[in-house]
Amino acid sequence: MTQGSDVILSRLMSLHPKVIDLVLDRVHHLLAALGHPERRIPPVIHVAGTNGKGSTVAMLRAGLEGAGEVVHIYTSPHLARFHERIRVAGDLIAEDDLARLLEECERANGEAPITFFEITTCAAFLAFSRVPADWTLLEVGLGGRLDATNVIDPALTIITPVSMDHEAFLGNTIEAIAGEKAGIIKPGTPCIVGPQEERALEVIEYRAARMGAPLQVHGQHWHVTEENGRLVFEDEGGLMDLPLPRLIGAHQAQNAGMVIAALRALKRPGAADAAMTRAVWPARMQRLKTGPLVQAAGRAELWLDGGHNPAAGLALAEVLDRLPPKPLHLICGMLNTKDATGYMTPLARHAASFQGVSIPGEANTLSAADTVAAAARAGIAATTADSVASAIATITATDPDARILICGSLYLAGSILRENG
The missing domain is CATH 3.40.1190.10 (Mur-like, catalytic domain)
Known part of the structure; x- marks a missing residue:
């Protein structure tokens, strides 16, 4: 069988x-x-x-x-x-x-x-x-x-x-x-x-x-x-x-x-x-519209992107330049094999806040603390979060109409898509 x-x-x-x-x-x-x-x-x-x-x-x-x-x-x-x-x-x-x-x-x-x-x-x-x-x-x-x-x-x-x-x-x-x-x-x-x-x-x-x-x-x-x-x-x-x-x-x-x-x-x-x-490609600056995380975010915009290297960070920053102006809150998790600071540097000018998370179930994840340290080297003031869900709750508690971007890894993006149905 x-x-x-x-x-x-x-x-x-x-x-x-x-x-x-x-x-x-x-x-x-x-x-x-x-x-x-x-x-x-x-x-x-x-x-x-x-x-x-x-x-x-x-x-x-x-x-x-x-x-x-x-x-x-x-x-x-x-x-x-x-x-x-x-x-x-x-x-x-x-x-x-x-x-x-x-x-x-x-x-x-x-x-x-x-x-x-x-x-x-x-x-x-x-x-x-x-x-x-x-x-x-x-x-x-x-x-x-x-x-x-x-x-x-x-x-x-x-x-x-x-x-x-x-x-x-x-x-x-x-x-x-x-x-x-x-x-x-x-x-x-x-x-x-x-x-x-x-x-x-x-x-x-x-x-x-x-x-x-x-x-x-x-x-x-x-x-x-x-x-x-x-x-x-x-x-x-x-x-x-x-x-x-x-x-x-x-x-x-x-x-x-x-x-x-x-x-x-x-x-x-x-x-x-x-x-x-007609092209569709998930986790490339994808606006999430349904699912538990979207419900938890309330009125906030929830976006997802799986780019993970310096060139992807630059491309993402250029995408953000074209969106209607609004404070951006980043939730970022990356692999320990990537140039995290190089990825984050182009995003620094957009970051109203930054929370580092580890990628659930991924052996090669960068720890939340190390993600925050990489953000600091990129000139971004950052804090750690236990999970993406807790990071969303922290953001929406003070900015219920926030624009939230979950980013840094395709592995994190996959975890989000599974969690969000």
Whole structure:
């Protein structure tokens, strides 16, 4: 009898002593044992980068599905449930199907060590190989060159903006990190490149030249601007006048530009309108409207954002600049692997108050006290809170019409979405 996926997923966590171990040998071995499902999936659009991957995938999905095409999607991490990582023909993978696929991968792997992300990526490939679709949207988990997803022959690759993050695994310079991201570029395969620092772009261009991969680079081959409440995209094919992205934030215009460039490269420019107007991506400056936390907040606005590195902090600050003026109260929890002060510094000018929390159930959480210390280094006066709920109560006791932003981590965002139903 097949066990539930939660039981199997818990067991798979123990198959390797490390959570992250960037090599591809184990993935190649398991995929061979499974009969190479990665060779039988629909054409792949492979997305790497530091910031904007998820939003880019969400807009691509919205555009292609709006044009009537069927799409498989693989993203990570999940927010509330693991099933969010795998969408088969547009729908969240069914519990019974996921459990059977995981057990099949577990049997094929035998006693060999393999990381959780590696074996679950193989399960996603297996799922995608068995259901017809027009496209597969594949988001890199970490880096690119040695990421478990980098075993496919894509139809198109996309590199979103590269910045400092995951230095322990990818290197401590922007050039090193860009080199890892550029590892998804394949011989002769077109690559869409989002806005980059010059040092990162040079690395990406070098890799593309070696691979004979044609590039479409922001600022060189395509441009995107906001004009009079519209999004204007221009490349050698001409101008496109589109609605602004549904996803909130000035940075989403750049993500939208990558999506439009990709759709034009795929000969599907007619999908661009739906990409702008139909995309949904939780925990990216998401206004919470229902649930226990919203009820507890009363008249206060409650927002949620999962950004977690300095570039995400800067993008978030720019989003806040555009909201109607109102005192902002931050509730922040972060992982101890992140540059917390770098993330918080752009937010300092917006913070009417700041409460640090630890992330429930997360071994690598930064403690509430350490979060407060990082805020102090960013110039923010802060206090600790026992929980998000208690932080909300503290804020609304003195400012019942407050604007409250819960931020700092996708893991915290996932905890909130589970708690809030």
